[in-house]
Amino acid sequence: MKKTTIAILASLGLAFAIPASAQEYMFTYSKLYTQLKNNNKEGHDDVKVAVFFIDQETQKICNIKKAWMEKEEHYEEFDIPSSNEFPLPIDSNLRSANPLIFVxxxxxxxxxxLVVMTKEPLDGSVSYENIETLLPQMQIMLEDLSGMFSSWFTPKITGVTLEFANNLNSDIKTSNGKSIPIIDGKARFTLDDLQKGDTLVLPEATQRVLPYIPAQ
Incomplete structure (x- = not known):
């Protein structure tokens, strides 16, 4: 099976991605450490940087069959969660050892x-204030990922994208009588689409909650 070496692209988008051409991928630990170490900074209580693999054709999350790291005689396999988030530990000692990672x-x-997302899913009733609290944390995390002078170039996050499993098609009901459509598992809205004091009622728990920046 062919191995494809993966490197992170330096860009200011919400996700960093490069094409792959095989079922097995290989990269070094240090390639991810620089970005993931931002999860240890203060001020990111509700959000994190997370790693996924995305199907090129469907744009859905790929299923990870197996993942491990190795360095000479050392070998450790990862437990893959049902979300298929790649569970790479953040450890300065591992950065020094710089093992190879296989997925x-x-x-x-x-x-x-590589995405910015909430640490926990949203479920049940979600208030305007809940969403409002997430946006500045997502903004700071995105700027931390972008590096020096990032505030000059990083687009402003004004809302969220809610992702649901199984290509859900439904609606999110709001306390003001409106509804937000869920189309093929995704619902997008900004704070301007809501009013202070509004409550959203989700039909089921989210799979991921990501930043949303409307097209200009």
């Missing part, structure tokens, strides 16, 4: 994706 996916063509 096998069920799908043949997947892109590596």
């Amino acid at each position: 096998q996916t069920e799908e043949e063509l997947c892109d590596y994706s």
Whole structure:
């Protein structure tokens, strides 16, 4: 099976991705450490940087069959969660050792994706204030990922994208009588679409909650 070496692209987008061409991917630990160490900073209580693999054709999250790291005689396999988030530990000692990381996916063509998202899913009733609290944390995290002078170039996050499993098609009901459509598992809205004091009622727990920046 062919191995594809993966490197992170330096850009200011919400996800960093490059094409892949096999079911098994290989990269070094240090390639991810620089970005993931931002999870240890203060001020990110509700959000984190997370790693996924995304199907090139469907843009859905790829299923990770197996993942491990190795360095000479040392070998450690990762426990993959049901969310298929890649659970790489953040450890300065590992950065020094810089082991090789291997990931096998069920799908043949997947892109590596680094995203800003909430640490916990949203479920049940979600208030305007809950969403309002997330946005500045997402903004800071995105700027931390972008590096020096990032505030000059990083687009402003004004809302969130809620992702649901199984290509859900439904609606999110609001306390003001409006509804937000969920189309193929995604619902997008900004704070301006809501009013202070509004409450959203989700039909089920989210799979991921990501930043949303409307197209200009």
